[in-house]
Amino acid sequence: MAQEKNTEEQIIEAARKIFVKRGLDGARMQDIADEAGINKAMLHYYYRSKDKLFEIVFNEAFSKVVTPLGHILEGTRPIEEKIKEVIDHYITGISQVPYLPIFILTEVNQRPEIMIKRLNSQPSFGSIMNFMKEVIEAGKNGKIREVSPIQLFLNIVSLCIFPFVARPLIQGIFQQDNVQFDMLVEERKKMVADVILAWLKP
Amino acid sequence: MAQEKNTEEQIIEAARKIFVKRGLDGARMQDIADEAGINKAMLHYYYRSKDKLFEIVFNEAFSKVVTPLGHILEGTRPIEEKIKEVIDHYITGISQVPYLPIFILTEVNQRPEIMIKRLNSQPSFGSIMNFMKEVIEAGKNGKIREVSPIQLFLNIVSLCIFPFVARPLIQGIFQQDNVQFDMLVEERKKMVADVILAWLKP
DNA sequence: GTCTATAGCTGGATAGAC
DNA sequence: GTCTATCCAGCTATAGAC
Numbered sequence: 001m002a003q004e005k006n007t008e009e010q011i012i013e014a015a016r017k018i019f020v021k022r023g024l025d026g027a028r029m030q031d032i033a034d035e036a037g038i039n040k041a042m043l044h045y046y047y048r049s050k051d052k053l054f055e056i057v058f059n060e061a062f063s064k065v066v067t068p069l070g071h072i073l074e075g076t077r078p079i080e081e082k083i084k085e086v087i088d089h090y091i092t093g094i095s096q097v098p099y100l101p102i103f104i105l106t107e108v109n110q111r112p113e114i115m116i117k118r119l120n121s122q123p124s125f126g127s128i129m130n131f132m133k134e135v136i137e138a139g140k141n142g143k144i145r146e147v148s149p150i151q152l153f154l155n156i157v158s159l160c161i162f163p164f165v166a167r168p169l170i171q172g173i174f175q176q177d178n179v180q181f182d183m184l185v186e187e188r189k190k191m192v193a194d195v196i197l198a199w200l201k202p
Numbered sequence: 203m204a205q206e207k208n209t210e211e212q213i214i215e216a217a218r219k220i221f222v223k224r225g226l227d228g229a230r231m232q233d234i235a236d237e238a239g240i241n242k243a244m245l246h247y248y249y250r251s252k253d254k255l256f257e258i259v260f261n262e263a264f265s266k267v268v269t270p271l272g273h274i275l276e277g278t279r280p281i282e283e284k285i286k287e288v289i290d291h292y293i294t295g296i297s298q299v300p301y302l303p304i305f306i307l308t309e310v311n312q313r314p315e316i317m318i319k320r321l322n323s324q325p326s327f328g329s330i331m332n333f334m335k336e337v338i339e340a341g342k343n344g345k346i347r348e349v350s351p352i353q354l355f356l357n358i359v360s361l362c363i364f365p366f367v368a369r370p371l372i373q374g375i376f377q378q379d380n381v382q383f384d385m386l387v388e389e390r391k392k393m394v395a396d397v398i399l400a401w402l403k404p
Numbered sequence: 405g406t407c408t409a410t411a412g413c414t415g416g417a418t419a420g421a422c
Numbered sequence: 423g424t425c426t427a428t429c430c431a432g433c434t435a436t437a438g439a440c
Contacts, residue, residue, distance in 0.1 A: 007405085025227035026312060029434065039407060044435060046405095099311075105367055106308040109301075110228060112370045119374050128375075150376055150386065151393055158364035163356060165307055165367060168314045172321045173330075174352055184352065191353055199400040209423080231416060241425055246417060248423095 008046055010036045012056065019057045020103045024111075027054075055114075058107060061100045062118050068093050069157070070124020073131040079138045080200070082131070083156065084193045090160050091189050095182075102165045128153065144200040152196070159192040210248055212238045214258065221259045222305045226313075229256075257316075260309060263302045264320050270295050271359070272326020275333040281340045282402070284333070285358065286395045292362050293391050297384075304367045330355065346402040354398070361394040 005013075014036035018027045029050055033040040047053040073086055094101060108115050119125075132149035139146035163170060163185060171181055207215075216238035220229045231252055235242040249255040275288055296303060310317050321327075334351040341348035365372060365387060373383055 021312075023225070023227060023308075023312060025225060028432090030432095040434090041408085041436080042406065048435095050434065102307060102311045105304060105371075106225075106311075108370050109304045109308075109367075110223075110225060112374075115370065115374060125375070147393075148389070151389065154365060154372065154386075155361060155397060157368070158360045159357060162360035162364045162367075165311075165364075166359070168310050169307075169317065170356065172314075172317060173327070184356075187350070187353065191349075195357060195397060195401040198403070199397040201400070230414090232414095242416085243418080243426085244424065250417095252416065 007036075007038065007042065010038065011043060011046055011053075015053050015057050016060075019054055020061070020099050023103070023106055024050075024054050058104075058114060059118060061097075061104055062115065064097055065094070065100050065104055066118075066122060067124045070122070070127035073127045079134055079144065080197060082134075083196055083200075087156060087160060087193045087196070088189045091185065091192070094161065094164055095185060098164045098167070101161050102167075105165060142202050145202050147200065152200075155199075156192070156196060159188070159195065163188065209238075209240065209244065212240065213245060213248055213255075217255050217259050218262075221256055222263070222301050225305070225308055226252075226256050260306070260316060261320060263299075263306055264317065266299055267296070267302050267306055268320075268324060269326045272324070272329035275329045281336055281346065282399060284336075285398055285402075289358060289362060289395045289398070290391045293387065293394070296363065296366055297387060300366045300369070303363050304369075307367060344404055347404050349402065354402075357401075358394070358398060361390070361397065365390065 011032070014032045017035055018032045022028075022031075027050075029043055030040055032053075033043055036042075043050075043053065047056070068090060069086070073082060075082070077085075131153070135144070135147070135149035135152055138144045167181065170176065170184075171178075176184070213234070216234045219237055220234045224230075224233075229252075231242055231245055234255075235245055238244075245255065249258070270292060271288070275284060277284070279287075333355070337346070337349070337351040337354055340346045369383065372378065372386075373380075378386070
């Protein structure tokens, strides 16, 4: 009897696992029930439909991956410091939930409508827009090279997230086991900052 | 009567469109038949099963996205020139088939086994390995900074591909229409090279 | 709240006429 | 080769006993 939580949470945990692995279309309610160690009918009793259950899992995942981007960008430290910190924290954070990025990107591409509401209710976007302004200012003051803030943001996120999204390809091409992959990711915490800051040097 | 090709090709074209948009699990044979303007039974007559049809579409997509990486890396030009060229050509190439990267990454993550054979039969990998050696040498000779060749390769691919993979998110967050997104991509052909070369400066 | 049984439908695959 | 009709497995969802 390892886990003795309430049924709701058992179901959500199981749904997380199955939906993230198989996607909305590939997931089976039976598999979620098995994973939770309960009956299929219970899923509907607690969460009414597959779509409702999926929505909960997706929204939760979306917040975990998108929200941190904004929070870390707050504060008044110099822009280079912020960039270093956001990269380190973000890669560390994603390492805890490495399969969420491909899950989110897959579902958002197949069903763009699922993120519309999410985007509007993201509290972290003010921070991102502030960061954009800072980049412009720092560029004008000659503290960094003048670059498009959107491109800067995109470069940072690309370098942080892509390895997780392409993980099976990377491990396949370079014949890496999981330990080697983890080392590669660890190395990137510093390296990605080096790349970005070298580019930003005025 | 716009298209008057043979039935095989009509089917493949339709399958491409539906599979790439919806994924293996989300695609319906009926939708492919409708798209091809023929009957559902014909799909099985020509391609036997959904899986066989999918395999053809996937392998074709995989080649289009992975093979070019190797080819452009060949030759004896200075390493900086190669990098500039691979980035420009690669972004240009992917722009022609912008939905293939997320399609491949989604399916490879959900079914890692589908790429095992593909990887072994990729003729372009010798070129990639050669490129790795060149990076090591150029680092020792002081022509560029000494960096991990795998990380360099990964950085280039990340910066080229990620924007296409995250397209709906980018357009949603920054409120960009398709024209603006195309401009952003166009701008990256030069900018990504700037980022990488700034980092590699010894 | 939890289970079994089953309704009701969807979708891949095939049989068989033409 | 192409079509219509149909089979049948698998799936979500619900009814109803306990």
